[in-house]
Amino acid sequence: MPVLKTYKDLPSTPVTFYSTESNKTGTWRTIRPIFDESKCTRCYLCWKFCPDLSVEVAKEGDFPMIDYDYCKGCGVCANECPSDAIHMEKEAHK
Amino acid sequence: MPKFTIPKEEYLYKGHSGCPGCATPLALRYALKALGPRTVLNFPAGCGGVILGVWPGYAMKVPVVDNAFECTAAVANGIRAGFEVKGVEDVYVVGWAGDGGTVDIGLQALSATVDRNSNIIYVMLDNEAYMNTGIQKSGCTPIGAWTTTTPVSGGKGYNLTPKKRIMDMLVANGVVYGATVNVAYPEDFVARMQKAKDIKGTKFIHAFAPCPAGWRTDPSKSVEIGRLATQTGTFPLYEVDRGKYSLTKEIKKRKPVDEYMKLQGRFRHLSKDAIAEIQKLVDEEYERLLYKVKVTNG
């Protein structure tokens, strides 16, 4: 990540130059998804429907993993799971 | 055997600024899974552009150009012209605008681009209002909806004009391929994009995107509401390939629209009579679609 100090460090054309991955949106949550592997049928609907790319599947056949650094707690995964493998719980107070 | 029913590769980064439960990132994921890395998109003012993050951060793995509100189609045309003059053919150029930025302010540029048949894909992300500026009514706001510029008081004031029939307008304009897609049906979304991308000319994709903030819905229900929109016939899935209409999802028995509307705060004020009126209009519109399918397939 280049160091920006003065106007001379700017690109001449306004362009972006790093990804939003430094923006850990997990802090937005008030509820969090809890995943129960025993009920999971690996239909991958949760992976398909997560708007924040916070449900990851390493490769076909693996169980999904929730990335709590970015999960915003929308609850779409819990709502869509056909086998009740995900339910939402209140985020613990910090 | 567990399988991925849509391509695995992601072209969006985590940490984007979409609301929890927002359908736009889903639409972008599915579209880019179909198009691949040699895609350039251009975004006007709207949720799409803001979701991609604040400078110098950026949430996509493909290049993106920002443009002013009404010229999405013109800028996409320009990018394609630039590639053509340089002799580069194996790229996809996608103009990605919202509903207001398409049917209202962007209509002139879109109509002309369709007319020129420039080789671009135009995606209209339809969340049924000007969401980025705070939920104002657009040409795609459905009848009965509350918005901040059609606020409800004493049971009155909600939007009375129907959604602009943008697909029919563009078919009349001569669009080579048009399709409706829904984030609740990812496989179909990807399949439509994959079919559209290699047709030469301007392709129009009408993407349905429920918005929890603007529709006053539970964020966890965004996909469910999208599904109900299609299952009730409010947002049927069909394509128009060189003038021929065909349904891409058959709904044998449509659910009553009330099931779709009762989940949304923006329809909360509607009386039983109003809902019955809306049911009638949805029925008529769906019959009209079936008629178009019949007539254009001779």
Add this chain to the structure above:
Amino acid sequence: MIEVMTSNYAAAHGARLSKVEVIAAYPITPQSSISEKLAEMSVNGELHGQYILVESEHSAMSLLIGASYVGARTYTATSSHGLALMHEMLYWATGARRPIVMTVVSRAMAPPWNIWGDQMDVIGERDTGWMQFFCENNQETLDTTIMSYRIAEDRSVMLPAMVIEDGFILSHTFEAVDLPDQDDVDDFLPKFNPELKIDFNDPRRFGGLVMPDWWSEFRFRIARDMEDAKKKIVEVDKLFEKKFGRSYGGLVEFYNCDDADVVLALAGSAVGTAKHVSDKMRERGKKVGVVKIKTLRPLPAEELTKLNDMVPVVGVFDRSFNFGHGGGIFSEIRNGIYTPGGGLLTKNYVGGMGGRDFTPKHMEWVFEDLLRIKKEGKVDRMIEWIPLRDGTGRWY
């Protein structure tokens, strides 16, 4: 090769010789013949590249911005209301640092409709960050178009430029123009090679959302680069002279100004009239000079400040009026250069609007008026509209 042609055709040849890659065309009088000529050239193979008919000037500019991001050299032409319609995108082209070159055939704004020459339209666009070059004759239009690409596409500049010709006075008047050889122009004008363009191996977002913590710095960059462009403009003019034997002074040309009693500063086709009248009056012993403003943006402040020490009286002729303090060029000169207490007397002459002829007779009256001001040592009124039908031509 010498050919007789209008300034519009000269502009079209300028674009062709510059090997523009994407052209957006939309008709408006008096610019339409540029688009028509380019269409002809495109069809008969003289012009390679995309020629796209758009549905409005706003879309024309938008389309070119998109094409410029891919690294294509772009061109369009417009006038009056077309320029006003693309106003929003003019700011966009500047902010996006796209070196688009556009011919503006300046014409009056409506209502009432008036298709003839006037500079209200371009004066209204001074604040957009576009470079503005005024042309005195058809040859200059062609030459300035080619020079503009060299200046605009330079990596230290990267700002769009408008080449301005007076509507009907230049655009539809035939003059002899020397068409340079394509090989010579290729030598003079390198291919457009921007530092940043759409690249799938290095995906970026062009534009983006910048918070208050960095916005000012982006704007400062543009202001800085616009100032630095002055050096580039002078440099390119000298290089052009070396290659093609013609020079236009770059920013400002002082004509007959040595030991002048009074000078008249102006831009556009009227410069030719002023030079002619100045020569005639010099023959009669009246020491009058002409300051030709070739570049209005970036504002050549240093050159114009010399006027403070050069002469006691400076008149400014404007083909526009900005409803504030006189015509566009007068307000630039007076407010930018005038040092309070510095003793420089200035007066604005507003005329020739909406296609009204500003003849050598009128020009002579202006010079005589300036000489009278010098003799009396004071300015009678700040702004004078001449000629005007109230008989006296007095404004205030």
